[in-house]
Amino acid sequence: MTKRRSASKAFAECALADQTAIVDDIVKDGTDAHKKAFSFFKNFRDRVTGGYYSTPEGWKAIGYVGNTPMIEFPGPPPEVLKHLGLE
Numbered sequence: 001m002t003k004r005r006s007a008s009k010a011f012a013e014c015a016l017a018d019q020t021a022i023v024d025d026i027v028k029d030g031t032d033a034h035k036k037a038f039s040f041f042k043n044f045r046d047r048v049t050g051g052y053y054s055t056p057e058g059w060k061a062i063g064y065v066g067n068t069p070m071i072e073f074p075g076p077p078p079e080v081l082k083h084l085g086l087e
Contacts, residue, residue: 011019026037052058059066081087 011022014022023041026034026041028034028038053062058064078087
């Protein structure tokens with residue numbers, strides 16, 4: 001990881017530009033210096049994302065309408081059938 005003047009500060013105390021640079025360094029995969037940080041960040045990101053998209057706010061953000069009672073099921077949209085070759 002690249003040394004910065006802010007390296008002696010806690011992450012939250014760093015300027016936004018320094019925080020962004022630190023995270024940019026972490027997400028660079030492929031170098032030995034970043035493997036542990038990248039692995040941690042990837043797992044953290046995946047869990048935060050999964051947590052958000054399993055909330056009502058996350059469902060609304062992606063247009064999820066599951067768990068909604070329906071009088072009748074209209075079937076899959078035509079574009080889905082076309083994609084599956086079942087048109």
